Amino acid sequence: MPRNRQILLARRPLGAVRLEDFQLVTGDTPAPAEGQVLVRHRWLSLDPYMRGRMDDVPSYALPQPLGEVMLGATVAEVVESRHPRWASGDTVLGMGGWQEWSVVAGDAPGLRQVDATRVPASTYLGALGMPGVTAWWGLTRLVAAQPGQAVTVSAASGAVGSVVGVLAKARGLRVVGIAGGPEKCGYVTGELGFDACIDHRAHPDARSLAAALAQGCPGGIAGHFENVGGRVLDAVLSCIQPHGRIALCGMIAGYDGRPVPLAQPQLILSKRLRVEGFVISEHPEAWSEALPELHALVARGKLRPRETVAHGIEAAPEAFLGLLQGRNFGKQLVQLD
C-alpha cells in the first residue's frame, strides 16, 4: 500500500494565490477494488484554469472543493489493474490530481491510453493534450482566419499560445505573438516560427502595444487568440480590423484579485467584432478532430514546445505561483518520481 503525498486546497485565495493556500499531506493509497486501477503519477500538468477553480464563484467548472486534493491532469503508469481494459505498465492520461498515486475506475471518462515510446510522455499534457486541443479549437473554430490573413496570440510562449502559433503557420496564416521579455520573444520567433513577437513589457500602455501589433501585421489583424486579457485585450481591440474575431481562452491578467475592466467595449460595435469565450471541456468532439493534425506536427518536429519542469509533488504550489506570474517558460509540469 503505497504512501501517497498529496496537495490539498487548504483555503481559498484572497487575491493572489499564496503558498499557505495549499497543504501537503501524506496518506495511504487504497488497494484497487474490482473494476479499478492503481496508477502511479509520472507527470502532473499545471494550468491557469486551476486558479479559477480555487475561487468559490460560478464559472464553467465547479469550484475545487476545500480540503480535497487539487484537481489536475496527469500522465501515469498503471501499477495494478482490476479492469480488463488496462494492464500493468500501460501509460494513461487522466485527471489524477496533485498527488503521487491514485485509484481510478477503469472506465472513467477521459482516461485514455497514450503511446510514450515515440514522443515524451509529458507531450500528452501539452501539445497533444488539453492545451493543444484548446489551441486547435480556438484557432480553427472561433478565430477561423483564412490563409494569408494575420492573427495575434497572447501568452505566445505558453502551452496554448505556442501551439496556436505553430498551427497558424501550418495553415498559411501570418502570426504575431505577444510575450513577456526578450527571451520568450526570441523563442517564439525562433523555435516556434512566429512571424514576429511583441514584448509587452516594452510597451507599458495599450496604445503603444497596439501600435507594435499593427506594425507586426501591416495587412491588418483578422483575429486574435486571447490568453491574458487586461491591457493586452485593450490593445488588440484598438488595432484589430473590422469583422475581426477574438477567441477568449484565458484572462490570466485578472485571475488574482479584482476584474480588469475593458477600456473601450464600444470597439466591439464600431468594428463589428465577434468576441467569444470557450472552454475545451465543453467540446469533447474537438479531440478526434484536432489530434491527427497535432500528432502530424509533433511527428514532423514542428511542434515541440518548451517545458518548465518542477520536481516532486511538494514543488507544485511554488511552480503554480510561478505560472500565474509568468515565471515559467512554455508548458509548466511537475515530474514525480
Next chain:
Amino acid sequence: MPRNRQILLARRPLGAVRLEDFQLVTGDTPAPAEGQVLVRHRWLSLDPYMRGRMDDVPSYALPQPLGEVMLGATVAEVVESRHPRWASGDTVLGMGGWQEWSVVAGDAPGLRQVDATRVPASTYLGALGMPGVTAWWGLTRLVAAQPGQAVTVSAASGAVGSVVGVLAKARGLRVVGIAGGPEKCGYVTGELGFDACIDHRAHPDARSLAAALAQGCPGGIAGHFENVGGRVLDAVLSCIQPHGRIALCGMIAGYDGRPVPLAQPQLILSKRLRVEGFVISEHPEAWSEALPELHALVARGKLRPRETVAHGIEAAPEAFLGLLQGRNFGKQLVQLD
C-alpha cells in the same frame, strides 16, 4: 426652383452634441438633370448612429463631412421625374438628409418605392425601415434564442428595441425590456406586450439592475439585444446565463465623450458568451428576409410603435439632442411640410 432649408454639420462635437454644432442654411434646389428626380421630403428620421458619424474617427461608416448636409433617411414625394422608374406623386424612401428637398439619381441604391396608403408613411423610417430590419437581424441572427427562452432588450421603448420585443413575443420568447422611467416601462409592457420592463433609473448600479433582470427572467437569460452599453451591459453580463449571446447594436451610453469601460469582461470567458457587434447596412439581404414578417405584424396591428414628431427642419437639431438624452418616446421623426 424651390428654396431649400438645410441643416449642415458646422463643427464636430466636443463631448455632448450642442445646437451650435449645426447650422441652418437656405439655398436653391437645382432642377433635376436627365436620369434624376426632384423629391420633396415629408419625413426625416433621426437615429443614434448619426452621433457616431459626427466624429472624425474610424467606424463602420465614413464620418459625416463638415460643412455638408447632415445625412439621414427620408420619406419623400416625387415632384419632378426625369427617370423612367419614377413618376410625380410617388412616395420614396431614400437618404435625402436633413433638408427639405433633394435631387437624386433615379437609380440610386437604396431608393425604394413605398406604399403610404395602407400604413403611415413614417412607418418606413421605423418598424418597416432600418430600425425594424436592424431589430430583426440582431434578434434572429445573433441572439438567435429558441421559443421558451428569455431575452432582454435595452432602450426597449425606442425605435429598435420596441420591434425587438414585438418580434420576440411573436416568436414565442419571453422578453424583458429595460427603459428609463415608469411611463416608458408602462408602454413597453402595455402597448408593446413585453413580459416585463425594468426601469434603469430605479436601479442606480449594475448589481441592482442585474438582480431586477434576473427576477424578470426566472428561467435564465439566454440572450440580450444591446442598444445602450455602459451600466446596462455590465448588468447583463453579470446575470446572463452561460452560452448567452449578446447582439451589440448600439452603445448610446458612450456616444458623448469618453468611452464607458466594461467592468467585468472576464465574464465573457467564464460564461462562454458570444458578444457580437453589427450594423445593418452590411447585411442588405436582411431586408427581403425581414420585411415580410414585419409587414405582417404591422398589418395585424401588433407592431405600431410610438413616434415622437418634431415639426420643421429647423427643429431637427433640438430633436436630435433629445434623442441622445432619451427625451424622445419611441421613434424620433421630423415632419416637414
